[in-house]
Amino acid sequence: MKAVVLLSGGLDSTVCMAVAHSKGYELFPISFNYNQRHARELESAESVAQYYNVTKHIIIETNMNVIGGSALTDGQLTVPTGNIDSHQIPVTYVPARNLIFLSYALGYAEVTGADKIFIGVNALDYSGYPDCRPEFINLFQQVADYSTKAGVQDHRKIVIETPLLQLTKKDIVLLGKNLDAPLQFTTSCYNGEPVACGECDSCLLRLKGFAEAGTIDPIIYRTRSE
Amino acid sequence: MKAVVLLSGGLDSTVCMAVAHSKGYELFPISFNYNQRHARELESAESVAQYYNVTKHIIIETNMNVIGGSALTDGQLTVPTGNIDSHQIPVTYVPARNLIFLSYALGYAEVTGADKIFIGVNALDYSGYPDCRPEFINLFQQVADYSTKAGVQDHRKIVIETPLLQLTKKDIVLLGKNLDAPLQFTTSCYNGEPVACGECDSCLLRLKGFAEAGTIDPIIYRTRSE
Numbered sequence: 001m002k003a004v005v006l007l008s009g010g011l012d013s014t015v016c017m018a019v020a021h022s023k024g025y026e027l028f029p030i031s032f033n034y035n036q037r038h039a040r041e042l043e044s045a046e047s048v049a050q051y052y053n054v055t056k057h058i059i060i061e062t063n064m065n066v067i068g069g070s071a072l073t074d075g076q077l078t079v080p081t082g083n084i085d086s087h088q089i090p091v092t093y094v095p096a097r098n099l100i101f102l103s104y105a106l107g108y109a110e111v112t113g114a115d116k117i118f119i120g121v122n123a124l125d126y127s128g129y130p131d132c133r134p135e136f137i138n139l140f141q142q143v144a145d146y147s148t149k150a151g152v153q154d155h156r157k158i159v160i161e162t163p164l165l166q167l168t169k170k171d172i173v174l175l176g177k178n179l180d181a182p183l184q185f186t187t188s189c190y191n192g193e194p195v196a197c198g199e200c201d202s203c204l205l206r207l208k209g210f211a212e213a214g215t216i217d218p219i220i221y222r223t224r225s226e
Numbered sequence: 227m228k229a230v231v232l233l234s235g236g237l238d239s240t241v242c243m244a245v246a247h248s249k250g251y252e253l254f255p256i257s258f259n260y261n262q263r264h265a266r267e268l269e270s271a272e273s274v275a276q277y278y279n280v281t282k283h284i285i286i287e288t289n290m291n292v293i294g295g296s297a298l299t300d301g302q303l304t305v306p307t308g309n310i311d312s313h314q315i316p317v318t319y320v321p322a323r324n325l326i327f328l329s330y331a332l333g334y335a336e337v338t339g340a341d342k343i344f345i346g347v348n349a350l351d352y353s354g355y356p357d358c359r360p361e362f363i364n365l366f367q368q369v370a371d372y373s374t375k376a377g378v379q380d381h382r383k384i385v386i387e388t389p390l391l392q393l394t395k396k397d398i399v400l401l402g403k404n405l406d407a408p409l410q411f412t413t414s415c416y417n418g419e420p421v422a423c424g425e426c427d428s429c430l431l432r433l434k435g436f437a438e439a440g441t442i443d444p445i446i447y448r449t450r451s452e
Contacts, residue, residue, distance in 0.1 A: 058292045058293070059292075060288060060289060060290070060292065060293075061287070061288065061289045062286060062287065062288040062289075063286060063287045063288075064286070064330075064333075066284045066285075066286065067284070067286075067330065067333050067334050067337055068337050094333075095332070095333035095334075095336040095337055095374060095375065096329050096330070096332045096333030096336065096373060096374060097333070098373070099329040099332065099333075099369065099373045100326065100329040100330060100333065103322050103325040103326040103329045104290075104293065104322070104326060106321070106322045106325065107290075107293050107320075107321035107322030107323070107325075107326065108293050108321075110321040110322065111293055111294050111321055130372065130373055130374060130375060130379070131373045131374075133372070135372050136369065136372045136373050139365070139368050139369040139372055139373075140369050140373075142365050142368070142369075143325065143362065143365040143366055143368075143369050146356065146359070146361050146362045146365055147322060147324070147325045147356055147357045147362050147365075147366075148321060148322060148356060148357075149321065149356060153356070
């Protein structure tokens with residue numbers, strides 16, 4: 001039983017690895033180096049992959065930044081702070097990112113013979129990204145069934161698993177702790193410094209999750225806003 | 227009126243550029259360097275982009291070959307010859323390739339403000355690739371509508387256009403000639419040598435198209451199997 005896991009090195013994808021591991025899958029993590037500002041995430045992804053003793057961890061290199069349009073890949077835009085309650089889709093949104101990531105994962109699942117793809121999308125604390133919603137995942141599942149040799153010729157379905165879809169950040173922290181996920185290796189900060197800033201949207205959301213779970217975040221912050 | 231055009235530098239995508247140009251769109255071609263054997267295609271794509279005098283031509287660099295599983299990206303596999311009537315999906319199939327390409331194109335359409343994406347897929351002479359079928363395109367359109375900020379927040383639809391979907395290679399050649407597409411710059415050969423081999427599936431399909439259209443292919447072949 002094999003599973004491809006989209007592993008960014010953040011909290012959610014690491015808990016997702018833990019879930020796939022707990023269900024007994026042989027893990028095939030896939031990460032992306034897309035000139036994101038927080039390339040430090042990749043080191044986290046490598047540490048998490050090593051923790052789970054995987055045979056192979058592939059890293060897709062792509063200059064997605066030539067597309068532009070996001071504060072995470074475009075050096076001209078500023079990463080916002082303290083904005084997590086806005087109803088606008090924030091500038092940290094990377095156009096079509098989850099669609100691109102899932103597409104690569106689908107190709108990799110086909111080649112490795114995996115029958116699952118785990119992705120740590122979350123519809124509650126999701127920062128407003130459209131490609132984290134259940135409708136998006138359901139439609140991607142349909143296109144996946146029709147776009148691969150596995151699905152069309154061999155009638156082998158590759159199922160997208162979203163174990164965190166309906167969880168709050170608090171629930172994700174508790175689930176991670178329960179499954180002994182290596183949360184100490186994870187990176188969430190948008191700023192990509194060696195030490196998390198504690199002030200960007202992503203740090204704020206993470207700190208709120210740990211606070212509500214009543215547990216201490218094992219990573220180090222430059223400032224703590226709790 | 228802007229359109230993103232998936233431009234490989236092959237015959238079909240070049241005719242697709244010609245169609246988008248003839249409809250008056252400002253053209254935003256996007257090409258991919260994915261360690262394919264026929265990187266010579268990229269030079270063709272650049273020549274075609276210059277022919278249409280585009281403002282910007284982006285090339286996505288990606289090591290898609292780490293996924294493996296295709297004769298076009300995996301040096302261990304052999305490119306087949308003389309196999310165009312087989313009903314099996316051939317080893318030149320690259321897992322999830324069109325899905326990956328369309329996903330990037332969607333992100334780029336969102337950023338440039340394009341309302342169309344032109345892709346030269348073809349359901350007739352399509353070598354059996356699952357991701358060239360109308361069902362695949364229709365499902366991708368649905369997922370596109372749900373996965374972008376453009377679609378969800380701004381209610382701006384980005385439409386996938388497939389002008390070659392129901393055409394034979396003969397029809398494509400005739401359409402290209404009719405629209406003055408620069409067919410002399412295109413590359414179709416799977417082997418990526420400076421001169422087309424005239425023997426691989428892709429050369430055979432192309433030569434058959436020109437022969438049926440009653441016109442001479444303007445590119446040079448090492449051998450001609452007609």
